[in-house]
Amino acid sequence: MISYTLLEFEELISTSDFLKENQTYFPHMTFVKANHQTQGRGQYDRKWESDANQNLLFSILLKHINVSNMLEIKRWVISNMMSYLRSQKIDCIFKEPNDIYVNDKKICGILIETQATSNIFDYLIIGIGLNVNQVEFTQSNATSLGLILNRRLDTKDVFNKIIQMLLEGYKKQ
Numbered sequence: 001m002i003s004y005t006l007l008e009f010e011e012l013i014s015t016s017d018f019l020k021e022n023q024t025y026f027p028h029m030t031f032v033k034a035n036h037q038t039q040g041r042g043q044y045d046r047k048w049e050s051d052a053n054q055n056l057l058f059s060i061l062l063k064h065i066n067v068s069n070m071l072e073i074k075r076w077v078i079s080n081m082m083s084y085l086r087s088q089k090i091d092c093i094f095k096e097p098n099d100i101y102v103n104d105k106k107i108c109g110i111l112i113e114t115q116a117t118s119n120i121f122d123y124l125i126i127g128i129g130l131n132v133n134q135v136e137f138t139q140s141n142a143t144s145l146g147l148i149l150n151r152r153l154d155t156k157d158v159f160n161k162i163i164q165m166l167l168e169g170y171k172k173q
Contacts, residue, residue: 002029002167002170002171003029004029004030004031004163004167005026005027005029005030005031006030006031006032006033006163007026007030007031007032007033008032008033008034008035009032009033009034009035010034010035010036011034011035011036011037011038011052012032012034012036012037012038013037013038013039014037014038014039014127015032015033015034015037015057015058015059015127016059016111016113016125016127017039018032018034018059019032019059019061019123019125020113020123020125023061023063023122023123023125026061027063028061028062028063028064029060029061029062029167029170030060030061031058031059031060031061031163032058032059032061033056033057033058033159034057034058035052035053035057036050036052036053036057037050037057050129050131050134051134051136053155054131054132054133054134054144054155055129055130055131055132055133055134055144055155056128056129056130056132056155056158056159056162057128057129058127058128058159059125059126059127059128060077060125060126060128060166061123061124061125062121062123062124062125062126063121063122063123063124064120064121064122065120065121065124066119066120066121067116067119067120067121068119070112070114070121070124072173073112073124073126074110074112076166076169076170076173077110077112077126077128077166078094078100078110079169080162080165080166080169081100081108081110081128081130081162082094082100083165083169084158084161084162084165085100085102085107085108085145087161088145088149090102090107090145090148090149092107092108098110098111098112102143102148103143104141105141105142105143106131106139106141106142106143107130107131107142107143107144107145107148108128108129108130108131109127109128109129110126110127110128111126111127111128112124112125112126112127113125113127130145130158130162131143131144131145132144132145132146132153132155132158133145133146133152133153133155134146135147145158
């Protein structure tokens, strides 16, 4: 099994921002999860809507990855997030540049931020927001696992399964 670090918080401004500001203190394969983000964001600093304690909001810190592996890293995250959804019998598609949709509604957003020195990423931070139990959205094009499956899910159980899938998938790269 791949060694990893997991930090969990009740609330953060953003899991990705926390890792970016503190990345020097944490090793490769550090996961940071928050039950609520006050300023979660997607691409182009768009706000990521999420009610407290309803969804999965986490980021992964990878270090010293060759820049040429960026596409493989993106595929690793996307394929494992989609595999989890499909394991729940949810038909989903990936829409470039960073979202997973079910029936034209966004269920998951992925944001990758990097800093590189020559051909090596000093760090690569992958932020993931997965709508799990939220039932009301201000954006009409959003959905959640709970809405699709018509039941509440245990977010800790969902998170643990996703981490295991990500770790197993990373080993196979």
